[in-house]
Amino acid sequence: MKKLLLIRHAKATHESDYADFDRPLKDSGKEDAKMMAEVIKGQSIIPQVIITSPALRTQATANIFAQQLELATPGTDKRIYEASEITWVKVINELPAAYDFIAVVGHNPGISQILYYLTGQIRDMPTCAVALITFDNDDWQSITEEDGHLAFFDSPKG
Secondary structure (H helix, E strand, O other), rough: OOEEEEEEEEOOOOOOOOOOOHHHHHHHHHHHHHHHHHHHHOOOOOOEEEEEEOOHHHHHHHHHHHHHOOOOOOOOOHOOOOHHHHHHHHHOOOOOOOEEEEHHHHHHOOOHHHHHHHHHOOOOOOOOOEEEEEOOOOOHOOOOOEEEEEEEEEEEOH
């Protein structure tokens, strides 16, 4: 059985002097990330590893989660930045087989689209939302449309 924790990056600045890829988290975003990491820790939703888009705001979010959950430094996958649904499926199908529970930190609209694709659940993923998806599948390569079950969902907005 595989488990996937989708995490949308925390709230980032929209100031015009930053390129989209380089937008840093706002202080409120950092606080939200700490809070949501504590929420999932309290629910015993602790992935084995975290993989993130290389964008600054997703890396910062992933690092906060890793620190709060006492996990190794997150790995990056450049395909997650601006990923379409098709790209998301490829990323998931190529996750390391050695792990049964992986968190992926990404961006909208792709993260909301993949949540719907995998579970059939229409949910908006606001900043720093978390969605735990469980699969009956024994390997990442076989995961496809509506194979997942939404087991937990929360966001700073409640």
